[in-house]
Amino acid sequence: MTLTKSYGKAWANRQAAIKQLTQGPFVSAPLILDRPNSIFVYPSAMLVEDHIESGNSWAKLIWEDSQDVQYKETSVRFFFAWTNPFDYLVVINVSADLVVRGQCTLTAFPGLLFGGWTSLFVTTQLKVHLSGVAIGGHDQEQAIAGLDADTWGSIFGGDKSSTSEDVFATANLSLKQVLIGVQQLVIIETSMIAAYHIENGTVSLIFAKDHPFVACPAVMIDVLAPPP
Amino acid sequence: MAKPSKSQVQAAISAIIEREQREGVASPILHINESNRAWIRRNLRKHLDPVFSEMGLNKDKLEQVVTRHQDEVRHYLKKQESKTAKRL
Numbered sequence: 001m002t003l004t005k006s007y008g009k010a011w012a013n014r015q016a017a018i019k020q021l022t023q024g025p026f027v028s029a030p031l032i033l034d035r036p037n038s039i040f041v042y043p044s045a046m047l048v049e050d051h052i053e054s055g056n057s058w059a060k061l062i063w064e065d066s067q068d069v070q071y072k073e074t075s076v077r078f079f080f081a082w083t084n085p086f087d088y089l090v091v092i093n094v095s096a097d098l099v100v101r102g103q104c105t106l107t108a109f110p111g112l113l114f115g116g117w118t119s120l121f122v123t124t125q126l127k128v129h130l131s132g133v134a135i136g137g138h139d140q141e142q143a144i145a146g147l148d149a150d151t152w153g154s155i156f157g158g159d160k161s162s163t164s165e166d167v168f169a170t171a172n173l174s175l176k177q178v179l180i181g182v183q184q185l186v187i188i189e190t191s192m193i194a195a196y197h198i199e200n201g202t203v204s205l206i207f208a209k210d211h212p213f214v215a216c217p218a219v220m221i222d223v224l225a226p227p228p
Numbered sequence: 229m230a231k232p233s234k235s236q237v238q239a240a241i242s243a244i245i246e247r248e249q250r251e252g253v254a255s256p257i258l259h260i261n262e263s264n265r266a267w268i269r270r271n272l273r274k275h276l277d278p279v280f281s282e283m284g285l286n287k288d289k290l291e292q293v294v295t296r297h298q299d300e301v302r303h304y305l306k307k308q309e310s311k312t313a314k315r316l
Contacts, residue, residue: 037237037238037241038238038241040241040245042249070262070263070266071259071262071263071266073252073253073254075253075254077245077248077253079241079244081232081237081240081241083231083232085231112287112290112291112294113276113277113280113287113290114273114276117269119262119265121254121258123254123255123258125253125254129240129244132243132247134244137253137255138254138255138256138257139255141254141255141258154294154298155290155293155294185232185236185237185240187237187240187241187244189244191253193253193254195254195258195259195262197262197265197266199266199269
């Protein structure tokens with residue numbers, strides 16, 4: 001599905017949510033999802049260890065790649081499930097913190113005439129999935145890190161080039177005014193994505209040395225519904 | 229409607245994972261920007277490669293020169309090790 005199409009569906013849902021809220025008074029009830037139903041890591045070989053516990057769910061990751069590739073995505077995703085227990089429509093505001101702590105290292109090697117080039121972008125997202133429709137994500141992606149390693153060819157004096165960045169950040173992710181159907185299943189996804197390009201170089205991601213690695217302790221949901 | 233079971237929740241998550249593996253997770257804008265940068269570099273190489281050939285650049289010979297230079301650098305640095313250790 002294109003970005004425009006998925007955004008269109010999300011926009012329609014938001015319009016309906018606002019309409020729902022304007023139809024009368026509502027009360028707000030906060031609730032917390034303190035542990036994900038599952039953690040998914042891609043590629044799976046990147047996963048060193050994962051842990052699911054109330055308020056303390058995390059994944060340890062190590063990934064190294066030296067294959068030339070125009071574009072590759074790796075990701076760790078936390079999935080939380082919630083069902084609207086009411087016999088009426090509700091609107092929810094969703095928020096979550098995603099904590100990432102690790103090191104990213106890029107290397108570019110010189111060829112004879114042309115040098116290597118490696119680049120990496122680390123971003124975070126929050127998505128709400130409703131019956132196959134994803135709301136959020138792409139349009140409110142938050143950047144955590146962006147690195148490049150670049151070098152000249154050997155005959156022009158190019159040498160191995162490396163760049164490294166320590167990443168320790170908390171992304172405050174939120175999505176507001178999502179309309180939820182009667183007893184509808186809602187899947188909330190928080191994710192860290194590392195997307196990279198390799199042309200004669202290497203990418204190394206190490207999120208395995210210091211706690212909390214990549215962690216999503218909880219998801220907060222604010223349920224906006226008519227008063228009882 | 230009854231509360232969805234654990235397996236129904238897992239099935240919904242699996243469907244999301246499958247769709248995202250197909251479509252990508254990150255913003256397509258990231259992919260587009262990276263592809264554009266890669267194309268620009270490739271295009272310059274495409275134009276430079278024949279120019280280097282026309283100039284009579286013998287890649288094998290250049291390769292030999294660069295390898296020889298790198299060997300000499302390694303040799304030089306090895307020799308310098310003891311001198312550096314003494315001075316420090």
